[in-house]
Amino acid sequence: MSRIKRDQRVGRSLFSFRQYLMFFLWVSLIVACCFLLFLRTMNVQWRDVKFSALITLGNVLFLSLVCALTDAVRRKITVQRPVKRILKATHELTRGNFSFRIKPFHTLDYMNEFDVIIEDFNKMAQELSRTETLRTDFIASVSHELKTPLTVIQNYSTMLQTPGLQEDKRLEYAKTVSDASRRLSELITNILRLNKLENQQIFPEFTSFDLGEQLRECLLGFEDLWEKKGLEIAADIDDVTVKADAELLSLVWNNLFSNAMKFTEPGGKITVSLKNENGTAVARVSDTGCGISVEVGSRIFDKFYQGDPSHATQGNGLGLALVKRIMDILGGEISVESTVGVGSTFTVRLHGDAS
Secondary structure, eight states, X not given: OOHHHHHHHHHHHHSOHHHHHHHHHHHHHHHHHHHHHHHHHTTSOXXXXXXXXXXXXXXXXXXXXXXXXXXXXXXXXXXXXXXXXXXXXXXXXXXXXTTXXXXXXXXXXXXXXXXXXXXXXXXXXXXXXXXXXXXXXXXXXXXXXXXXXXXXXXXXXXXXXXXXXXXXXXXXXXXXXXXXXXXHHHHHHHHHHHHHHHTTOOOOOOEEEEHHHHHHHHHHTTHHHHHHHTOEEEEEEOOOEEEEOHHHHHHXXXXXXXXXXXXXXXXXXXXXXXXXXXXXXXXXXEEOSOOOOHHHHHHTXXXXXXXXXXXXXXXXXXXXXXXXXXXXXHTOEEEEEEETTTEEEEEEEEOSOOO
């Protein structure tokens, strides 16, 4: 059920004519009882008016007590019980038990405010549980990512100190140390960038520039990689001028190109296009890689999420999260269409005065 339909149904249950009618009948019953009891006391002699007044007052107090007790029982059932259940759930949540859920009091056919709160609480707990799982996986992944290059650097640095080491071996070991250092640097840089973006410590500088030229330059930066893998590159890039932050956008293209070439098998094809569609700059990066499932596609922009564990050693699950955050800051959009075993297409849209 959609949120709008649910809220409409809740509104009807909270302000229904039936509830107003029941409240009116209940109050009418109380007043009628008081009036009848008062008339009953009026049958006594006038000399006993004082006594009759006391009896009437006692009847009213008695009925008021009954109403108060009835209301107390009602509040116990309809207010205190759900509040205690919600408080217990919040206590479990603060203790780190993100798997705890609250059972609704009513069905979807009849929901009150507490049922809405409970439903939203369960959604929040589910999201926190998912975030906690990602955070735990991230800690394990980053610990491994940090440990692996550090171990490589340490081991090969020691081997470089071997007396009489052959020149080819020395160059090989030095290149291994350099690659491990670069990988470690990229990991730390991505973590710092994403942290700054999420904490709004980076403010975009909007300038007009040729987006097509930037795409070509970023793509050429991967020339060695696509030649090494024997990839076919198809580019259909128009000259489109946009007003955005060029430095932040370069991070977007570098991450998308890197992923496309990483997940495309040797001999595959990567297609890059840029068009001006009614004032919107639309860039597409397609590959013939392994593709992703619908479930993975729904979470691929989550922080620390890695859809393909077989390529986990080539990334840290931060690239696409970084891309998504940048697009949010720039007011753009990014989406993905993919078919398992066929490939993926990432589409970036920059709204504004594209020309």
